[in-house]
Amino acid sequence: DTAVSQTPKYLVTQMGNDKSIKCEQNLGHDTMYWYKQDSKKFLKIMFSYNNKELIINETVPNRFSPKSPDKAHLNLHINSLELGDSAVYFCASSQERGGKYTGELFFGEGSRLTVL
């Protein structure tokens, strides 16, 4: 069983379109994240949700809207796609232990988004 699964794994679309990437984790973790990895492999956090509540929202354009219907799912919707949105998007999850996060993230396989 895949611990953190993302769909689709590859997505090619035109500028201006709206697209979604779905993420599900079966680890029972309470926190989920979206990270963006650009063409130079630089990884940067976009959002963090804890038990369906937004915790971290790094300077991400309003065109990106995360949605967490329950603590096992965190979807990413992107409106009006731009060329610069082309990247690999990683979903991840983690679990708080004893009131603290230990930083061990479990990552999905990534979704490569290409905007033409």
Place this chain on the structure above:
Amino acid sequence: AQTVTQSQPEMSVQEAETVTLSCTYDTSESNYYLFWYKQPPSRQMILVIRQEAYKQQNATENRFSVNFQKAAKSFSLKISDSQLGDTAMYFCACLNNNAGNMLTFGGGTRLMVKP
């Protein structure tokens, strides 16, 4: 804000030899964690090793060990007996518990293990 710097964009090593990847970080927090993550060509990020800042003893995981120099804010990864499967991007990362579990990554080092 915290920053993580990996000064070696690319490295190569012969199979069975030892290689050390460098990482420096900057944080104003006293309680933090440091990590090395591996990203093979398959893209999936995998945790290699973790170090709690309050622990002086260097973490080890089989062939992987770290050299944690807290005063110098240095956290290097040593891979012993390198294997072809170690070929990957390696990312150093720092977690500040007071920043909502936000993991800050370095720019990565591409390691090639040659047969």
